[in-house]
Amino acid sequence: MSQPPLLSVEGLTVSFDTPDGVVHAVSGVSFELQAGQTLGIVGESGSGKSVTASSILRLNNSTTSSTTGRVLLDGRDVLGLSDDEMRAVRGRDVAMVFQDPLSALNPYYSVGDQIAEAFLVHHPKATAQEVRERVLGMLEKVGIPNPEKRIDEYPHQFSGGMRQRIVIAIALINSPRVLIADEPTTALDVTVQAQILDLMLDLQKETNMAIILITHDLGVVAEVADAALVMYGGRIVEQADVVSIFRQPTHPYSWGLLGAVGSLDTSTRGHLSTIPGTPPSLISIPSGCSFHPRCGHALGAGSACTTKVPDLRAVTGTTSKSACHLTDEQLVSIGRREVLQ
Amino acid sequence: MLLFVTRRLMFALALLLAVSLFTYLLFAMLPSDPAALTCSKNCKPEIIEANRIRLGYDKPILEQYWLFLKGIFVGRDYGVGQAAFSCPAPSLGYSYGQHECVTTLIARTFPVTAYLSIGAFILWMTLGISLGSIAALKRGRWQDRAATTFSAVGVSLPTFYIGLLVLFSFCIWLRILPFPSYESPFVDPKSFFLTMLLPWLTLAVLSAASYTRLTRNGMLEAMNEDFVRLGIAKGLRRRTILRRYVLRSALVPIVTIAGLDFAALLGGAIITESVFSLPGMGRMSIRAVVDSDLPVLVGTTMVAAVFIVLANVIVDIMYGVLDPRVRTK
Numbered sequence: 001m002s003q004p005p006l007l008s009v010e011g012l013t014v015s016f017d018t019p020d021g022v023v024h025a026v027s028g029v030s031f032e033l034q035a036g037q038t039l040g041i042v043g044e045s046g047s048g049k050s051v052t053a054s055s056i057l058r059l060n061n062s063t064t065s066s067t068t069g070r071v072l073l074d075g076r077d078v079l080g081l082s083d084d085e086m087r088a089v090r091g092r093d094v095a096m097v098f099q100d101p102l103s104a105l106n107p108y109y110s111v112g113d114q115i116a117e118a119f120l121v122h123h124p125k126a127t128a129q130e131v132r133e134r135v136l137g138m139l140e141k142v143g144i145p146n147p148e149k150r151i152d153e154y155p156h157q158f159s160g161g162m163r164q165r166i167v168i169a170i171a172l173i174n175s176p177r178v179l180i181a182d183e184p185t186t187a188l189d190v191t192v193q194a195q196i197l198d199l200m201l202d203l204q205k206e207t208n209m210a211i212i213l214i215t216h217d218l219g220v221v222a223e224v225a226d227a228a229l230v231m232y233g234g235r236i237v238e239q240a241d242v243v244s245i246f247r248q249p250t251h252p253y254s255w256g257l258l259g260a261v262g263s264l265d266t267s268t269r270g271h272l273s274t275i276p277g278t279p280p281s282l283i284s285i286p287s288g289c290s291f292h293p294r295c296g297h298a299l300g301a302g303s304a305c306t307t308k309v310p311d312l313r314a315v316t317g318t319t320s321k322s323a324c325h326l327t328d329e330q331l332v333s334i335g336r337r338e339v340l341q
Numbered sequence: 342m343l344l345f346v347t348r349r350l351m352f353a354l355a356l357l358l359a360v361s362l363f364t365y366l367l368f369a370m371l372p373s374d375p376a377a378l379t380c381s382k383n384c385k386p387e388i389i390e391a392n393r394i395r396l397g398y399d400k401p402i403l404e405q406y407w408l409f410l411k412g413i414f415v416g417r418d419y420g421v422g423q424a425a426f427s428c429p430a431p432s433l434g435y436s437y438g439q440h441e442c443v444t445t446l447i448a449r450t451f452p453v454t455a456y457l458s459i460g461a462f463i464l465w466m467t468l469g470i471s472l473g474s475i476a477a478l479k480r481g482r483w484q485d486r487a488a489t490t491f492s493a494v495g496v497s498l499p500t501f502y503i504g505l506l507v508l509f510s511f512c513i514w515l516r517i518l519p520f521p522s523y524e525s526p527f528v529d530p531k532s533f534f535l536t537m538l539l540p541w542l543t544l545a546v547l548s549a550a551s552y553t554r555l556t557r558n559g560m561l562e563a564m565n566e567d568f569v570r571l572g573i574a575k576g577l578r579r580r581t582i583l584r585r586y587v588l589r590s591a592l593v594p595i596v597t598i599a600g601l602d603f604a605a606l607l608g609g610a611i612i613t614e615s616v617f618s619l620p621g622m623g624r625m626s627i628r629a630v631v632d633s634d635l636p637v638l639v640g641t642t643m644v645a646a647v648f649i650v651l652a653n654v655i656v657d658i659m660y661g662v663l664d665p666r667v668r669t670k
Contacts, residue, residue: 057574063481091576103567107666108589117585118575154665170575 004075005032006210007056012069014051014060023281025051028069030312035177036204038211040242042218044279047232049214053180057077057090058214073178092122095171097200099183101163107153111166112151115139119173140171142199147275161192168199175207182214182259197224219263222246230254231279231323233290236312247339250322250331251314252295255338284334289325297326297334304313342661349657353650360646361639365409368635369402378633379437395420396435409434409639420656433643434636438629444641446625451644453523457613458606460537461544466599469549471555474588480561488553495550504543504616511539521617540617544610548602552595559591565589592661597656604652608645 012024021254026048033039041049053202054060056071071078073118078089079173081102097123106114111278115135119124126134130153139147154165164184171179181200201224221242228245230238235306238251249255257276277294277321281285292298292305299305304325312321316328356456359641377384393399396419408417412432419426419435428442429434436443448520469572476488511518518535563569564587572582609623618624622641629637661668 054570059573061569086577087576089576090574091533092416096571098567100567104571106568106572106586106662110665117577117581121578121581143442156666166569170571291500338385 003034003069003070006035006074007033007212008070008072009052009056010070010072012055012067012071014048014055014065014067016060016065018064018283021197023282024234025065025282026055029229029231029234030069030235031229031236031239033178033210033212035210036208037227038201038204038213040213040215040221040228041231042215042228046215046279046282047231048282049231050182051234052231053096053182053212053214056178056180056230057094057096058086059096060140067276079155088122090173091171091176093176094153094178094180095176097164097167097176097179097181097184099166100187101160102155102187103164107155110152110154111158112139114155114175115166115169118170122174135169137171139166141203142166142169142172144169145196160188160341161195164192164196165189168196168203172203172207176209178210178212179204180212180214183216184213185220185244186215186217193220194223200224211309216268218246218257230257233285235272235290235309235323236321237291237323238320239322240318244318244320248318248332249268249319249335249339250318250320251300251324252292252297252326252334255335256296258339297330299325345661346654348657353654357643357646358597361643362406362412362423364642366402368639369405371633373466373633373635375437375633376397377447386387386611392437427545433640434442436634438632438634438635438637443636444516446624446637447640447644450622450625451527451622452624453619454607454609454614455538455540456526457532457544457610457619457621458603460541461548461610462599462603462605463544464541465548465552468545469552471557472549473552474560474583476553476557477560477587478566478583485557488557492550492557495546496554498547500543500547501613501616503546504540506612507539507543508616520641521619523619536617537617540610540613540619543614543616544606555595555598556591559594560587563587563590566628593660596659596663598641600656600659601649601660604648605645607648611642 009032012026016025026056028049029052032037041052043049051060051094053066058067060067067079069079073089073093078086083087105111109117112132112135115138115323116131117133119131135151136147139151144150144162144165150158155166164187168184169198176319177295179200182202186197188196197220200211203209209232211224213220215221219265225242227239227241229236230251238245238249238254240248240250244250245254253275256273256337259273260275275294280290280293284327288295288304288306289295289298289310295305301318304310308325310323310325312323313323314320315331322331326334346462369453375398376389376396379392380388380394397405400408410415414430416430417428417434421429425527427642428444431444433443433447435441439446472488472491476485479485479541501566508521512520516540519532520534521539523536524532541620566586566655569582569586572586609626611627613619614621614623614625621641622644625637628634628639
């Protein structure tokens with residue numbers, strides 16, 4: 001890719017001060033994103049994927065968190081912007097869709113008001129007529145039937161899927177260049193999930209925006225993403241295009257994740273493999289590779305796995321990057337075998 | 342909505358009826374003889390008996406209650422011939438302690454209580470919500486600690502203590518305010534204002550304390566809401582988010598409790614009125630208790646009950662106005 005990336009995150013590290021100690025939520029995360037591209041960030045709860053996303057908009061509590069690294073939007077570091085400059089970025093250049101569409105909408109105002117508010121804050125000179133037309137157009141675009149009537153209704157009068165459409169309308173009313181979707185379908189019915197993903201992709205085609213899709217659902221990634229980041233314990237453990245992540249995963253954690261996906265295939269019916277153990281506490285992350293206590297391929301006590309944090313490196317023979325101490329040959333051959341199982 | 346209000350008002354009416362019956366029966370069970378209290382200790386038995394008949398205390402208790410109820414709507418006549426007198430509707434009975442119709446007494450004392458309550462209410466809402474907001478915005482910093490301390494102290498101190506404290510500080514120690522002596526605001530506004538300042542302050546400090554805490558907690562809770570994060574992600578100004586998102590959702594419980602607190606105060610701020618010698622309903626009630634002046638007690642209880650019941654209805658309506666989720670159900 002020759003053109004400069006739209007969004008480039010470099011060495012992002014976020015920690016939170018809590019009464020129990022310092023939580024190292026994100027450690028040295030780097031990735032790039034082009035216009036029109038969809039990046040899936042996958043991981044368990046507490047893997048740092050949501051914090052990574054909210055850091056881009058600087059939504060983390062500023063008094064308890066500290067963020068280092070760079071988040072370059074068109075070459076401009078948003079972490080260094082003043083509060084006013086940051087406000088201009090939020091909702092206009094980068095917009096966000098949250099997980100639970102009920103709690104993400106303000107219950108005290110009509111949905112029309114809330115969409116209009118998002119437009120007006122970046123277009124203060126717009127007339128009431130313009131705003132209303134714009135909001136109606138947006139409601140229609142996100143597939144709300146009968147927008148003339150529903151524009152004045154309140155969030156609780158909408159179903160879950162419809163509410164998420166409203167949240168998407170709020171996010172897209174200013175045609176942002178980057179859309180961050182934090183588990184946008186997790187709180188929805190399975191039948192509605194696909195509709196919402198389709199909607200996001202359709203609107204992406206129209207405006208060529210980039211999407212960062214945070215999810216723990218590999219199926220969602222397979223469906224919509226171009227590239228994927230797998231996060232574990234606040235770090236990226238594997239970075240790959242969406243085909244490779246399923247065909248040729250190169251990290252033991254990814255192998256585990258893929259194994260835990262249910263399949264309609266007869267050979268695995270009735271047996272769903274799980275990754276043993278629980279995600280690490282981000283207050284006391286295991287030494288070395290944070291995945292080693294749960295890893296079936298770890299090299300044992302005293303080895304690099306327990307003493308040295310593995311770097312994210314290109315794996316020879318693939319297009320992926322992996323943070324694992326196994327050799328490239330091992331990663332390729334075991335990976336192939338794991339997928340076949 | 343209209344149906345809702347009508348139904349609530351009907352229910353309120355039934356409730357008031359029950360309260361009146363209960364109060365009336367309760368006082369009737371007291372061991373004191375109302376007729377004997379109509380004149381001083383060395384009263385002749387004949388006069389006591391005459392008064393008993395004149396005031397209707399010779400009748401069975403339920404009939405007395407019926408006469409009381411009837412009096413509210415049509416007024417009430419006492420005695421016959423030359424000694425006859427009447428309390429016009431709405432009559433709440435006749436005070437043998439103060440030799441006046443209870444309605445007249447309440448009409449005279451209620452405005453004082455109302456001025457006291459309204460002034461204190463405005464003061465404590467302003468103070469409580471401002472302090473609470475500041476505490477929430479400056480969470481963990483000295484402003485928060487100061488407001489929380491104020492709140493804890495204010496809640497724990499009894500009214501009479503705060504009352505005496507400000508009285509001592511402003512009137513005796515600093516001497517910047519005259520001793521309270523009540524004047525109607527229409528007769529002498531300056532004296533009225535100077536007298537009411539301390540009682541307002543006393544009541545306000547007391548209630549502002551709990552409203553500070555209520556506002557602070559409500560706002561902190563709201564700040565963690567997803568919709569507040571979405572507001573920030575929209576690029577809204579901090580001020581807009583605080584007003585339209587945070588304060589707005591903290592408001593509903595505040596309005597509820599404020600309505601009920603205000604109504605309770607209108608029934609008479611007994612301690613504050615006593616400490617500052619304000620001729621309001623609260624002080625009248627206390628005097629009535631000491632004198633066993635039952636008709637006055639029944640009357641003030643009824644007035645207080647009316648306010649509380651009304652406030653409940655109004656708060657219910659306000660819910661619908663404030664929260665669209667309640668409106669459509």
